Amino acid sequence: MVIRGSTPMGMPSGVPEVVIMRLPQYIRILSEMLAGGVEMVSSQQLGEMLQVTPAQIRKDLSYFGRFGKQGRGYNVKGLLAELKEIMGLDRSWNVGLVGVGRLGRAILSYPGFAPEGFHIIAAFDADPNLVGRVIGNLNVQSMNELDTVVKELDISIGIVAVPSRHAQGVIDRLMDCGIKAILSYAPIAPQGQAGVKIRNIDPVLSLQTMTFYLSSGSAED
Amino acid sequence: MVIRGSTPMGMPSGVPEVVIMRLPQYIRILSEMLAGGVEMVSSQQLGEMLQVTPAQIRKDLSYFGRFGKQGRGYNVKGLLAELKEIMGLDRSWNVGLVGVGRLGRAILSYPGFAPEGFHIIAAFDADPNLVGRVIGNLNVQSMNELDTVVKELDISIGIVAVPSRHAQGVIDRLMDCGIKAILSYAPIAPQGQAGVKIRNIDPVLSLQTMTFYLSSGSAED
Numbered sequence: 001m002v003i004r005g006s007t008p009m010g011m012p013s014g015v016p017e018v019v020i021m022r023l024p025q026y027i028r029i030l031s032e033m034l035a036g037g038v039e040m041v042s043s044q045q046l047g048e049m050l051q052v053t054p055a056q057i058r059k060d061l062s063y064f065g066r067f068g069k070q071g072r073g074y075n076v077k078g079l080l081a082e083l084k085e086i087m088g089l090d091r092s093w094n095v096g097l098v099g100v101g102r103l104g105r106a107i108l109s110y111p112g113f114a115p116e117g118f119h120i121i122a123a124f125d126a127d128p129n130l131v132g133r134v135i136g137n138l139n140v141q142s143m144n145e146l147d148t149v150v151k152e153l154d155i156s157i158g159i160v161a162v163p164s165r166h167a168q169g170v171i172d173r174l175m176d177c178g179i180k181a182i183l184s185y186a187p188i189a190p191q192g193q194a195g196v197k198i199r200n201i202d203p204v205l206s207l208q209t210m211t212f213y214l215s216s217g218s219a220e221d
Numbered sequence: 222m223v224i225r226g227s228t229p230m231g232m233p234s235g236v237p238e239v240v241i242m243r244l245p246q247y248i249r250i251l252s253e254m255l256a257g258g259v260e261m262v263s264s265q266q267l268g269e270m271l272q273v274t275p276a277q278i279r280k281d282l283s284y285f286g287r288f289g290k291q292g293r294g295y296n297v298k299g300l301l302a303e304l305k306e307i308m309g310l311d312r313s314w315n316v317g318l319v320g321v322g323r324l325g326r327a328i329l330s331y332p333g334f335a336p337e338g339f340h341i342i343a344a345f346d347a348d349p350n351l352v353g354r355v356i357g358n359l360n361v362q363s364m365n366e367l368d369t370v371v372k373e374l375d376i377s378i379g380i381v382a383v384p385s386r387h388a389q390g391v392i393d394r395l396m397d398c399g400i401k402a403i404l405s406y407a408p409i410a411p412q413g414q415a416g417v418k419i420r421n422i423d424p425v426l427s428l429q430t431m432t433f434y435l436s437s438g439s440a441e442d
Contacts, residue, residue, distance in 0.1 A: 215309030
């Protein structure tokens with residue numbers, strides 16, 4: 001709790017990370033329900049969609065206050081708005097990308113970030129041949145400018161798309177600039193600092209969760 | 222259980238998906254331990270590293286037989302070998318990629334797949350201007366050839382890297398060719414068929430699990 005800092009906005013501290021990991025999925029499901037005209041939802045229904053027990057749903061939400069009414073369930077619109085605010089998803093975030101090679105360019109052209117409030121507004125690369133070039137509407141900047149630009153543009157999230165051998169160094173640089181949330185595409189287990197969250201996009205791990213079914217289902221085909 | 226087919230190799234059926242999702246992480250942790258010279262590990266230690274209870278570790282592993290010895294823990298090397306075999310990770314898999322735009326090219330040049338046994342051996346695109354070009358050592362093939370090539374090359378996993386609006390169509394085509402495991406980079410919730418596993422790589426969901434900490438920790442900085 002000390003690591004995460006105080007709770008100046010009255011935010012609950014000490015919420016288990018596994019609960020935080022689930023909340024974006026609550027938000028997605030509630031958004032779809034709202035779009036579909038659903039007004040009320042029970043913890044039973046939410047549980048079925050999230051593959052957890054209704055008791056777990058009630059416990060998850062209890063960290064953030066009293067939402068549902070006994071026997072009536074949750075108001076979809078109200079719960080969605082509250083969860084978005086709690087998660088910081090009712091606002092937009094400035095994001096900086098490090099690495100504009102093939103992967104970095106794919107990330108810059110990915111259309112899914114902006115509609116969800118994540119705006120990549122700066123791009124950096126260590127390669128002098130790339131610095132100064134315009135890629136995806138952004139002027140690629142030198143890593144020497146990282147600290148200044150992060151502060152000037154109020155960047156709070158970093159995306160790392162550099163080769164594995166450079167990833168930890170780049171993550172260290174981002175943390176030194178005060179970045180507290182990092183999304184890394186490098187297949188390494190990065191070392192963090194206190195108070196910094198790092199998530200890995202790991203396609204290999206995803207593949208590895210499917211081979212069980214291939215092995216057991218089609219072994220004698 | 223019917224959907225997943227019979228268990229011709231004596232594989233356990235009816236293992237909860239959440240357990241299967243965790244097993245690749247067990248394998249990673251055990252691999253690191255083995256590389257570090259660790260011989261035995263307790264369910265307590267495994268639990269701490271995987272952020273689940275020791276009881277959960279014992280329950281997870283109990284689906285696959287009796288591994289540990291009361292009071293002595295698990296033999297790292299033995300458990301690792303067994304889990305790899307169970308998960309189908311002691312062999313290699315042929316993978317086909319659909320979509321060789323920016324993202325597809327980044328995937329082809331990603332160095333993390335092959336060392337883990339995932340070999341992208343064919344690439345397809347619907348764009349006639351790309352068909353016939355050599356990208357990442359692969360000759361890009363037409364979507365018309367998908368069915369033939371999947372069968373000839375014994376491809377069992379598909380990776381989808383096409384624009385969102387085409388993703389479901391491509392996933393349908395792959396399933397029609399008998400592909401049972403699909404990794405999709407498109408930010409859509411795809412419709413599967415019985416017996417097919419689909420995983421999404423979703424960078425937005427990852428970002429959304431971090432903003433809670435940014436909101437609560439730095440609101441008054």
